[in-house]
Amino acid sequence: MEIKILTSLARGQAGILHHITANLVSFEYTRGAPHKPHTLVFVGGLGDGLGSVEYLSDIVRALDSTEWTVFNLILSSSYGGWGMGRLGTDIDEIAQTVEYIREYKEPHYGVGKVVIMGHSTGSQDVMHYINCPNPRPAHPIFDKCWEPILRTPVDGAIMQAPVSDREGILWVVKCGTARDSPAAMRELYNKAVEDAKRDTYEDNESVDTIVPLSVTGRIGYPPTAPVSSRRFLSLVSPDSPEKPSEDDLFSSDLSDARLKETFGMVGTRGLLNQKLLVMYSGRDQSVPPWVNKEGLLKRWQKAINADGRDFWDHRSMVIPNASHALSDPDQAEPRRILVERVTSYLNDIQKA
Known part of the structure; x- marks a missing residue:
């Protein structure tokens, strides 16, 4: 029998619904105290939406007495x-x-810090934000009328459960x-x-x-x-590790050269003002048993800190016994560790 944990978010939370654009919204958890200068932007994983990641309620409560x-964020892909x-x-x-938050908060609350945090595939968003060219390259099919968007730097970045969709699917297979x-x-x-490779697009190669x-x-x-052939091929990346997808x-089998193109580009892009915090789940159901989690984090640290740079936060770790979203009934201690590390990290970001 599945046991659901009733979080404070499930019981209702005070907050402000922000219309970033006509079709993009974000909910700010205020708990009665919205006048705070600093912001943690949370991005969920595949299938997530508003309040669907349970440990977010713990982070919201822990930040009650802070200036965060x-x-x-509810993406179009949520x-x-x-x-x-x-x-x-x-x-x-x-x-x-990020641009909206800075324009919204600074006139009222002063210049504040902005940190982005991703859970699961949200971690791919975080890494993509801080490592790819700025503005990003245009897609040859879907960006024909796209106006490039310059990304502004963020003060910090957190990845929780940054797992490989490809390895997860290969394990099922x-x-x-x-x-x-x-x-x-x-x-x-x-x-x-x-x-999917043979018929990725239709209607004169213009529609998924x-x-x-x-x-x-x-x-x-x-x-x-529904999953498009294009996104399916990107997630399962059948030509990896030689030619990995976006x-x-x-x-875990990506080459050092590939990591240099991803983690290794963070310093070059100049979009991360301070350091990257990585929180990997020790008992992640999406990670095959052959993956050396500790060894993988060490490879990422080496790649992001290449050439004498220091973008790896010392609090990064594999959380013992943590499940993918820390939502199982036995996750009190993993959630405590996660919240403790995140709040400590945010405190240092604020002071810097």
Whole structure:
């Protein structure tokens, strides 16, 4: 039987709904004290939306007595929109939110700090924000009428549960499911990749095709969420590790050269004013058992600190026994560690 934890967010929270643009909104948890200069912008993972990540309630409570408020950003790719989304659009929307927050808060509360925090695939958004060219490269199909958006630097960045979607899917394929044997799963996966590569777009190469729900539902994705062939190929990245896709940022088999192009570009882009905090879950259900979590963090630290730079926060760690979203009934201690590290990090960001 599934046990649901009733969080304070589930019982209701005071706050302000901000219209960043006509179609982009963010909810600021104020708990009766909105007049705070500093901001933590929270971005959820695949399928997440407002208040769906339970540990966010712990962070909101921990920041009550501080000068920080939390903005829970609702991207166009939130909830069921992730299957049609892409990292480029996500970071454009994060950039618009960061700019909005600075313009909204500074005249009233003074110059404040802005930190972005991502959970799961939200971590891919965080990394993409601080490491890719500014403005980002245009997509040849979907950005024909796009106006480039310059991203402003953020004072800090946090990644929680930065897992590899590709390795998670490959683990499902390797083990099989209650319905499909490993052999059947491999055949299903290979055909899905082949079909997605062959027919990625339609209508004169201008419109996404959709991977059949009967396929995506059997390999681990929600059976109600449409996934485009383009996003599917980005998430499963079938040509990795030699030619990783945009979404393949955190796989354990990526080369040092690839990490130099991602983590290693953070210092060069100048979009992170201070340091990156990484909180990896020690018992993450999405991570295959062959992944050396501690070793992976050390490789990321080496890549981001190349050439004598220092962008790796010393509080980064693998949280013992932590599940992917720290939502299981036995997660009180992992959540305590997460909140303690995040609040300590934000305190140092504020002082810097």
